[in-house]
Amino acid sequence: MNVEAEYTPPRRPTGMPLDPLTAWVTGDLGEKPFRARQLFSWIHLRGAESFGAMTDLPAPFRRRLQENAALTILKPVETSRGEDGAMKFLFELPDGSPAESVLIPAPPRLTACLSSQAGCRMGCTFCMTGLAGFRRNLEPDEIVAQLYALRKASPDRITNLVMMGMGEPLDNLDRVLTALEIITHQHGICMGRRKITISTIGLPRGIARLAESGKQYGLAVSLHSAVQETRERLVPMAAAVPLETLRGGLMEWSAATGRRVTLEYCLIEGVNDSIREAGALSVFARGLPCKINLLVYNPVPGLPWKRPGDRRVQRFMEYLYPRCPAVTLRKSRGADVQGACGQLGASLMRKGDAPIRTPRRP
Ligand code: SF4
Known part of the structure; x- marks a missing residue:
């Protein structure tokens, strides 16, 4: 038999x-x-x-x-709480793959940051997940179940959601959109689409699909430099996406959705924090409906990048303020529990068996 x-x-x-x-x-x-x-x-x-x-x-x-049938219930195998109240959760999926999520309180908001992949194949050189490699895409139920596990762990209502954990959401877009369809459905928890942000390093096909759908999800692009050469150093996939192409895609997305794109810019000492870089960023942002979120890099063990000092950060911001419409220096949350941007993926490193795959062309 x-x-x-x-x-x-x-x-x-x-x-x-x-x-x-x-x-x-x-x-x-x-x-x-x-x-x-x-x-x-x-x-x-x-x-x-x-x-x-x-x-x-x-x-x-x-x-x-x-x-x-079987319900997908995720229970954290590890939970850590940072001094700033951010909580990081590690889940182990049935095949042993990890998924990490973060709950970020910033009253009146409580934001859930979910993973879309176990690992990531984009290979960004400043990011622990990129360093750890890729295991697999998460299924819609595994994305949705992360949110419900966080909901269960918190006495307060989760108000916002960002697809900004491990993985590149636009590299797993069908499953991410299926999960979001469930999360936003009127017979479910009915989270507003405008409360949800999809974060990407800028894969043009995925951005075009989001534009075509016209859905009101927010879009955050991890730009990190508006100088092509510097960007490629940080985000290897950028070699296949000239900045002009990326900018064109963002213009179309903004025209289709009527929303401003968020440009995420993580300041790294001596790499992208010079006045020349600030100038290139202001040119990139000119005429693009956008807001700029500056972050200060959280060092990742084993990577050479450093956090810039306060004076360099101040200088960069002062250059941008009169030239760009909306610039915010965002507080990095959860850094002490390795839950901040670029720090997820320790679970993959611990497992030590994550295959590093060649980045795919966007
Ligand atoms: S920054 Fe995002 S896209 Fe880049 S390697 Fe890390 S998780 Fe992947």
Whole structure:
């Protein structure tokens, strides 16, 4: 007997938007469409952790769910809290891949930062995740379940979401969009699209797809330099995306969504914190509907980059202020628990078996 051929992996309804969930519930399971809506609300709105807890579903339906499906529940294997209140969570997925998420309080906001991949294949030279390599894309249920685990860990309501954890969301865009469709659905937790930001190093095809969709998600681009040569030093993928191409894509995205793009710029001593670099940034931003978020680099063990001193940061900001419409120096959160930008991925390094893959062309 060929056991492998007969095995059907259980469905993972946590990662199914309402339409495919309804098709499955009415087709394979032979129930009425309203049962799919009930199931969706139990999973996403009411946070049920077992089919047995869904008390208004008929017992035979619950039994069939138990036989054919599995809920995706992530429990942190490690939680650390920073002095600034930021909390970092490490989850271990069933195949042993790690996913890291961060909860960032900044009253009145509470932001969840989720991973879209276990590792990342973009290879940014300042980032621990880039250094650690790539294991795999996360599935929609694994993205959604990170949010629900954070929701469970916090007494306060999560108000915002950023796809800024491990991974390049536009390198796993279909699954990320599926997860966001679930998170924003009116029968689920119904988070507003404008409260959600997708962060990218600037993959043009993904930006074009977001523009075409016209969905109101925010877009943050990790620019880090508006000098092509410097950018390529920090973000190797930038070699395939000239700054003009990137800028053109951002203009189109902004025209399609009516929103300003956020340019993320992490200041690294002696690399991108000079007045020449500030000048190039102001030229890049001129005429582009954008705001600029400056961050000060959080050193990553094993990497040569350094944090610039306060005077250099001040000088850079003073150059930009009169020339750019909106510049903010953002406080880096969670640095003491390795939860700040560029610091995620320690779990991959610990495992020591993450294959480093050649970056794909965008
Ligand atoms: S900065 Fe983002 S895109 Fe670059 S390697 Fe790190 S996680 Fe990947």
